[in-house]
Amino acid sequence: MRRIPALVLTLLAIIAAVIVDRSRPDDDAVATPFASERETWMPAVSQGPGAVNWYCPGVPADGDDSGGGVVIANTTNSVLTGRYEVLTPDGAVESEIIDLPAYERLEIDVGEIADAPYATVVAELATNGAVVEQRAVDAEGDHVAPCATQTSDRWYLADGFTLDDSSDELVITNPYDSDAVASLSLVTDQGALTPAAFQGFPVPARSVLAVDIAELGVQDEAIAGVELTATTGQVVLGRAQRFEGNERGGFTMTLAAPTLAGQWWFTVGEVAEGVVEEYRILNPGDADVAVTASALGAAPTSEVTGPTEIVAAAGRVTTFDAADMDGLAEGPHSMVFSTVDLPGVVVERVLTRTGTLGTATSVSLGGLARPDGFVANNWYVGTSPEGATDEALVLYNTVSADANVEIRSMTEGGFLPILGLDRIRIPPNGRIAIDLDERRALGRTLLVSSTRQIFVERQIPRDGPLGGTTTAWAIPLDA
DSSP: EEOOOOOOOOTTTTTTOOOOOOOOOOOOOOOOOTTTSOOSSOOOOEEESOOEHHHHHHHHSSSSSSSEEEEEEOOOOSSSEEEEEEEEEEEEEEEEEEETTTTOOOEEEEEHOOOEEEEEEEEEEEOOOEEEEEEEEEEEEEEEEEOOOOOSEEEEEEOOOOOEEEEEEEEEEEEEOEEEEEEEEEHHHHHHHHOGGEEEEEETTEEEEEEEEEGOOOSSSSSEEEEEEEEESBBBBEEEEOOOOOSSOEEEEEEBSSOOOEEEEEEEEEEEEEEEEEEEEEEEEOOOOEEEEESSSSOOOOOOSSHHHHEEETTTEEEEEGGGGGOOSSOOOOEEEEEEEEEOOOEEEEEEEETTTTTEEEEEOOBBOOSOOOOSSSEESOOOOOEEEEEEEEEESSSSSSSEEEEEEEEEEEEEEEEESSSSOTTTTTTEEEEEEEEGGSOOOOOEESSOEEEEEEEOOOOSTTTSSEEEOEEEOOO
16 A cells, blocks of 8 residues: 655745656666766665775674664676675674675674674675665664765764763774774854864774764753864764653664755655654854755645745754744655755754654754756665555655656566556655555565656664654665
8 A cells, every 4th residue: 555645835946956867777787886086975876887885884783782784785687796894993803705696685784793882884896786774773773774885084964962861973984994084073052162182083994983972072962063074084974873861762873974965855754743853954164054945745734835944054053843834734744955055054854753652763864966966766775674664665756747656676586566566656746655565565675766856765663662763765776
């Protein structure tokens, strides 16, 4: 069964991205890597020949209640070769050859391999065509996140939260053979902080370094944005958050943003009792930035007359609550944040739902168009939920024309359509939420293919005492 809400608001004129159409991928195609000269984008799979590396943000690996793993799915019709390493603060603890047959998956149990506060996986593949994502497990829940396809010398986080004994740890991975040197700056309600101990600090080669932001003087803060700059080498930045108290709950483990951008998209949003939908906007620059927030695909009863204007103050994190948007009715919606003041900002969504089991929070970066304006028609889900899940996939159609969507499941013979999920229509500039309850849709690698340019977010059942769901992006096909 799929749920298709009513027709949605027309995409507002403020959204001026140039969007390039592409057909769905051929199962026989071989993928190519991120070309080194391309500008930074979100994690993506590319078509064509060439090598590619994937860098995971990290999972806790220090006890019975923590751990996690990484899934590598070969979406091509040929053998995928390479190797993976598991990195810890003490260096690499495992290095194994990858020889993965067509349309099969490799599952790496990091918690069984490593005994460390955090461990990360680096997969070095001879060809593209893999989808790589991680699942981090904590006593308070679990969280799925895509792995990165690029390292960077800059990383940003708009959200940070240390109220009520909540913890916020930065997980820095250096996958290279030489030490990196990095500096951290933070933004709180009190302004910018540049802790002396974390200016020009080393990140040893082929290792993981965890930094609790409480060590940086950020304690009992509701806002703590982060900018990491590597002055030597490049790194990968992840973030682990464990929430305590009444405002937030649960555990998240996500990848930071390697770039500022002029537009950030979110397909999952809801105004409802027991739901708090906040956005954190980081502007690390020296000048204020004008940002517009546009609600998309909202209920027909909404009376939103236009985008909401927000001033993102220089060197600050600005908070925007969707419930404060004039005219936005109760119910689901999507959001996009836009600015013409380049280089832009970073936007994260903090979605907190209170249910019968307690309060659970999920924190996610927005999705991005490629710097040339390309938005994908095709998106991969590394592993779908094991059990039937309502509203497991949330899609937004960025085009002012109908989109026809087909969801296919990876099998031994390739990607095959799933009955009932092979003829889905999304209205122009519309939003739909799709239930996954067919056997062939569960516990599988999926391909969501559209005739138009779409964004695809996932809602994943959360293990742990709080229940609920976490959110994560599907992985776009860069073609």
